[in-house]
Amino acid sequence: MRKHISLIVLMGAIAGTPNAGSAAAVCNQGSDLARPISLGSAGSNINMGCCTGTLGAMVKGPGGKYILSNNHVLARVNLGKNGEGIIQPGCPLSQPTDDIVAKLSASSKISFAPKGKNKIDAAIAHIVAGDVSSDILNIGPISSKPATAALNLPVQKMGATTCLTKGTIETINFATAPDSGVEYADECNSGSGTANFVNQIVVKPISGAFAAAGDSGSAGCTDFGIAGLYADEPASIPGVTAVGGTEFPAGGGDHRLRAA
Numbered sequence: 001m002r003k004h005i006s007l008i009v010l011m012g013a014i015a016g017t018p019n020a021g022s023a024a025a026v027c028n029q030g031s032d033l034a035r036p037i038s039l040g041s042a043g044s045n046i047n048m049g050c051c052t053g054t055l056g057a058m059v060k061g062p063g064g065k066y067i068l069s070n071n072h073v074l075a076r077v078n079l080g081k082n083g084e085g086i087i088q089p090g091c092p093l094s095q096p097t098d099d100i101v102a103k104l105s106a107s108s109k110i111s112f113a114p115k116g117k118n119k120i121d122a123a124i125a126h127i128v129a130g131d132v133s134s135d136i137l138n139i140g141p142i143s144s145k146p147a148t149a150a151l152n153l154p155v156q157k158m159g160a161t162t163c164l165t166k167g168t169i170e171t172i173n174f175a176t177a178p179d180s181g182v183e184y185a186d187e188c189n190s191g192s193g194t195a196n197f198v199n200q201i202v203v204k205p206i207s208g209a210f211a212a213a214g215d216s217g218s219a220g221c222t223d224f225g226i227a228g229l230y231a232d233e234p235a236s237i238p239g240v241t242a243v244g245g246t247e248f249p250a251g252g253g254d255h256r257l258r259a260a
Helices: none
Strands: 008-011 036-039 041-046 054-055 057-061 066-071 083-088 102-108 123-127 132-135 154-159 163-174 182-184 193-195 202-206 219-221 226-231 247-250 253-256
Touching: 036 041, 054 066, 057 123, 057 132, 066 102, 066 132
Parallel strands: 008 219, 036 132
Antiparallel strands: 008 226, 041 054, 041 083, 057 066, 066 123, 083 102, 102 123, 154 163, 154 219, 163 202, 182 193, 247 253
16 A cells, blocks of 8 residues: 555646746745745645645636645545635634635546546635635746656656655656555545556656655646646655646536646
8 A cells, every 4th residue: 555645747837937946945835825825835625624735736727717736635535525615724624714715616536446547636626816826836837738748857846845846757657556556544534545546657856755745736847838647756656637638527527627
């Protein structure tokens, strides 16, 4: 079994001046940020107590603009109900409603079937007007232009725990082994079980760790394009997304999403 550390990897374009990494990263992502918040910051479903992940990126689709993150960050591993508040930062359970920056809109159900073939662990939440910026902290806005994953392609991600980290794509079409799926623990007022994933990628960190617990939902960006990818830091657990024009099945229909 693997203890899951999931993240979203978006092959994302940086609008304006690219982030060349020359300036020190701002790592206040775990604090109660002024509105509108930058993404890549800490947050979670209001009903998850102190189990906090990362609010990954802004996407747009039918009905407006949404925060994109993991199902297990926004939708309580299949148990979330549309309309539940998404707060920044996460924790505690008695979080004031003033901290709600979005409301759960849709999620892709995670299958725990022994022969399940999940491709995404993703959910979206409709933003509260004026409370969310399209920028990702330390990265900026991302493009809606699709891109294709390639071996050795550089990626970077902004997460609630490890802040800004960088890596390269090491493997494409990764699949979890039948006896070593992604374990979702029985905690955080969420669903639980072991899920298998297919059609994913592996990201190798340049140094240290690419991600850690709490980075779930992070958006990893390149300096061009955008595409929904899955990332597995070696010895940790993959995470997934659905953007760049991919179909996001939820609530009986498909949501075609692109970066906002």
